[in-house]
Amino acid sequence: xERPVCRRDRAEKQVxxxxxxxxxxxxxxxxxxxxxxxxxxPITEELLQxxxxxxxxxxxxxxxxxxxxxxxxxxxxxxYEKGNKFYLYxxxxxxxxxxxxxxxxxxxxxxxxxxxxxxxxxxxxxDERYLYHExxxxxxxxxxxxxxxxxxxxxxxxxxxxxxIIDSRAGGVLYKLAVRIAKHVTLSTAKAVFGFQDxxxxxxxxxxxxxxxxxxxxxxxxxxxxPCLIPAAIDQDPFWRVTRDVAPKLGxxxxxxxxxxxxxxxxxxxxxxxxxxxxxxFTTDSAKEAQAKISSSFTGGxxxxxxxxxxxxxxxxxxxxxxxxxxxxxxxEVENIYGSxxxxxxxxxxxxxxxxxxVTTFLADHQKKRDAARKVVNDxxxxx
Amino acid sequence: xERPVCRRDRAEKQVxxxxxxxxxxxxxxxxxxxxxxxxxxPITEELLQxxxxxxxxxxxxxxxxxxxxxxxxxxxxxxYEKGNKFYLYxxxxxxxxxxxxxxxxxxxxxxxxxxxxxxxxxxxxxDERYLYHExxxxxxxxxxxxxxxxxxxxxxxxxxxxxxIIDSRAGGVLYKLAVRIAKHVTLSTAKAVFGFQDxxxxxxxxxxxxxxxxxxxxxxxxxxxxPCLIPAAIDQDPFWRVTRDVAPKLGxxxxxxxxxxxxxxxxxxxxxxxxxxxxxxFTTDSAKEAQAKISSSFTGGxxxxxxxxxxxxxxxxxxxxxxxxxxxxxxxEVENIYGSxxxxxxxxxxxxxxxxxxVTTFLADHQKKRDAARKVVNDxxxxx
Numbered sequence: 123x124e125r126p127v128c129r130r131d132r133a134e135k136q137v138x139x140x141x142x143x144x145x146x147x148x149x150x151x152x153x154x155x156x157x158x159x160x161x162x163x164p165i166t167e168e169l170l171q172x173x174x175x176x177x178x179x180x181x182x183x184x185x186x187x188x189x190x191x192x193x194x195x196x197x198x199x200x201x202y203e204k205g206n207k208f209y210l211y212x213x214x215x216x217x218x219x220x221x222x223x224x225x226x227x228x229x230x231x232x233x234x235x236x237x238x239x240x241x242x243x244x245x246x247x248x249d250e251r252y253l254y255h256e257x258x259x260x261x262x263x264x265x266x267x268x269x270x271x272x273x274x275x276x277x278x279x280x281x282x283x284x285x286x287i288i289d290s291r292a293g294g295v296l297y298k299l300a301v302r303i304a305k306h307v308t309l310s311t312a313k314a315v316f317g318f319q320d321x322x323x324x325x326x327x328x329x330x331x332x333x334x335x336x337x338x339x340x341x342x343x344x345x346x347x348x349p350c351l352i353p354a355a356i357d358q359d360p361f362w363r364v365t366r367d368v369a370p371k372l373g374x375x376x377x378x379x380x381x382x383x384x385x386x387x388x389x390x391x392x393x394x395x396x397x398x399x400x401x402x403x404f405t406t407d408s409a410k411e412a413q414a415k416i417s418s419s420f421t422g423g424x425x426x427x428x429x430x431x432x433x434x435x436x437x438x439x440x441x442x443x444x445x446x447x448x449x450x451x452x453x454x455e456v457e458n459i460y461g462s463x464x465x466x467x468x469x470x471x472x473x474x475x476x477x478x479x480x481v482t483t484f485l486a487d488h489q490k491k492r493d494a495a496r497k498v499v500n501d502x503x504x505x506x
Numbered sequence: 507x508e509r510p511v512c513r514r515d516r517a518e519k520q521v522x523x524x525x526x527x528x529x530x531x532x533x534x535x536x537x538x539x540x541x542x543x544x545x546x547x548p549i550t551e552e553l554l555q556x557x558x559x560x561x562x563x564x565x566x567x568x569x570x571x572x573x574x575x576x577x578x579x580x581x582x583x584x585x586y587e588k589g590n591k592f593y594l595y596x597x598x599x600x601x602x603x604x605x606x607x608x609x610x611x612x613x614x615x616x617x618x619x620x621x622x623x624x625x626x627x628x629x630x631x632x633d634e635r636y637l638y639h640e641x642x643x644x645x646x647x648x649x650x651x652x653x654x655x656x657x658x659x660x661x662x663x664x665x666x667x668x669x670x671i672i673d674s675r676a677g678g679v680l681y682k683l684a685v686r687i688a689k690h691v692t693l694s695t696a697k698a699v700f701g702f703q704d705x706x707x708x709x710x711x712x713x714x715x716x717x718x719x720x721x722x723x724x725x726x727x728x729x730x731x732x733p734c735l736i737p738a739a740i741d742q743d744p745f746w747r748v749t750r751d752v753a754p755k756l757g758x759x760x761x762x763x764x765x766x767x768x769x770x771x772x773x774x775x776x777x778x779x780x781x782x783x784x785x786x787x788f789t790t791d792s793a794k795e796a797q798a799k800i801s802s803s804f805t806g807g808x809x810x811x812x813x814x815x816x817x818x819x820x821x822x823x824x825x826x827x828x829x830x831x832x833x834x835x836x837x838x839e840v841e842n843i844y845g846s847x848x849x850x851x852x853x854x855x856x857x858x859x860x861x862x863x864x865v866t867t868f869l870a871d872h873q874k875k876r877d878a879a880r881k882v883v884n885d886x887x888x889x890x
Contacts (some may be wrong), residue, residue: 232869249685260686280832298674301633302644304709309693312708324696385744 132311194378208349213245216266220273223385246473275495304331334365337377348363356381388419409482423470434466531599561621578762592733597629599651604657605786607769633673659879683784687713721761740765772803793866805856820851
């Protein structure tokens with residue numbers, strides 16, 4: 123299952139200067155080390171085969187190990203195979219515009235929704251973004267939320283099986299359940315897990331209960347124990363650790379997780395981040411903007427054409443290759459790019475020129491769906 | 507205005523072992539000291555006269571200084587006299603059944619509603635009671651809330667001007683506003699003001715923002731700066747201090763307060779408390795139960811009839827006298843009881859026998875209104 127072209131993770135070095143928390147992802151991330159640090163499980167070959175049995179072939183994000191770690195995915199599959207369906211829960215912190223890095227788990231979540239016929243709660247945490255960032259007003263983060271859900275809907279979630287929760291407008295659904303959870307989380311725990319301090323505001327201190335709530339919401343609303351699977355980038359894991367600790371105290375099943383890596387930014391090192399707009403391809407970028415960003419991207423190529431021809435490039439540290447991997451369905455094609463970079467045959471300029479139309483085609487399609495989404499927002503939103 | 511019979515406060519000694527916090531009221535309370543400790547203002551003769559101008563005579567709870575302290579009551583009256591009406595906000599923590607001590611601020615609030623034609627938000631904090639008490643489930647405190655609001659409605663609030671908020675069912679109204687507030691309250695502040703510790707749960711840590719929210723709710727919902735006056739027992743003051751600090755940061759007027767003392771329990775010392783049911787007269791007590799409790803009450807009388815006749819009793823420490831003061835409209839009658847106790851003329855048994863029918867008459871009337879309240883609950887509740 124695991125092909126050489128996809129194994130960017132193999133090349134990642136043990137670098138100790140990376141920071142991965144729900145609020146900060148910096149440095150060169152050692153994803154294997156994160157598994158140990160967070161106490162999660164790698165997705166084994168056996169698990170991949172079990173998934174493939176139900177999905178009819180593996181999604182590229184699993185084949186290429188963009189989703190690579192989990193908690194209780196085996197339990198979820200056990201339940202599913204016994205006929206006990208799970209629901210999905212993922213989300214978005216609306217700090218600004220959506221870039222293609224954000225789409226990684228959403229696209230995978232849509233795939234899971236389709237293949238497992240699963241209901242989805244999608245939480246947009248405008249409350250947390252407001253509470254965390256000094257600069258934001260509630261209106262700012264709510265407006266971001268309204269903008270961002272267009273991207274969520276554009277990804278193609280089934281409107282009959284998807285409920286989008288914008289926190290600030292969903293207190294009627296979330297607050298009671300969050301309070302039930304909050305009773306079982308002390309400030310000590312919140313400080314230890316999230317790094318909160320006495321200077322943290324009381325809203326942020328409470329917030330982990332709000333992010334935990336959708337992991338139990340289906341059980342709460344239906345009165346029937348409903349397993350939950352959370353596909354999300356691995357930085358969100360601390361929230362799920364706390365959520366899982368509380369679950370048995372409230373009689374809910376522990377939510378399972380499947381964790382993704384980050385799509386790198388176009389600069390050197392680090393995940394794609396809206397804080398560095400020149401290195402992020404936003405979903406609303408024009409073809410020209412996207413092309414310009416790709417054209418200026420850092421690569422794994424050598425300093426001169428001569429050296430590149432002689433030594434070959436390093437696709438494992440190259441964001442351009444990462445996007446080829448993300449935007450290209452066909453494994454052979456990705457493998458060819460990988461190989462011809464390694465061999466020095468493919469120059470960076472050429473490689474970028476092959477990538478650009480893949481990205482602009484994707485963007486044009488996404489933007490069409492994004493515009494269409496405006497008309498159906500209310501079909502998705504939980505209002506309370 | 508201030509009559510001798512009403513001046514229970516004069517007799518209270520400077521005792522330093524009293525504890526007055528939102529979660530604990532024990533010991534002999536020195537109400538003057540609380541004014542200094544909490545940084546509030548005594549209600550002056552001048553303020554009483556200004557109030558009387560609008561209410562046409564002073565409510566017994568003001569005449570008898572059961573309400574005795576304030577913050578910005580003068581500001582509220584300034585605004586009112588300029589034609590800028592205020593709204594009222596008070597509440598109830600539903601730990602168990604309502605006793606007559608709880609009714610003190612409610613009865614006064616109803617009076618203010620009537621005389622000032624004021625809207626009222628009444629918050630029932632089942633969330634806080636759940637978060638604070640290990641023993642309670644969310645269902646317990648919600649059921650208490652549903653029971654307690656019958657007493658609230660029985661007090662006679664205008665259903666066209668009163669909205670009851672049961673926190674666990676009002677997240678849709680409260681959460682967004684509470685989050686706005688919470689951003690401006692650090693854990694440090696919450697720890698200092700409320701005595702929270704790292705072992706406190708994150709729900710309780712957030713809760714002060716939920717209790718603050720109704721103080722701004724009318725401004726929030728109408729989009730128009732609406733002054734708020736909070737009549738409540740003085741133990742709630744820490745919440746309002748925090749609320750007032752946040753107000754200008756959010757562009758809301760600081761809520762004003764008017765603080766009451768506690769109705770004493772039938773035991774020796776301390777406020778009436780449901781934790782000591784034998785010393786509390788519950789609104790649902792039968793006449794027989796109430797009579798029995800009054801009959802067993804601690805008093806300010808002497809140990810023997812001879813000593814009582816010789817030395818006289820002390821109405822200032824006597825709960826039976828306090829209830830005479832609470833249940834008797836006529837000042838002369840209260841004054842007579844005070845004087846004849848002091849002189850040793852009135853024995854405790856006789857005094858109790860005079861009190862009992864006042865209490866049972868009140869209870870019978872309240873219980874009739876309480877039953878009738880069941881039919882109109884939905885007219886009062888904010889549902890979200």
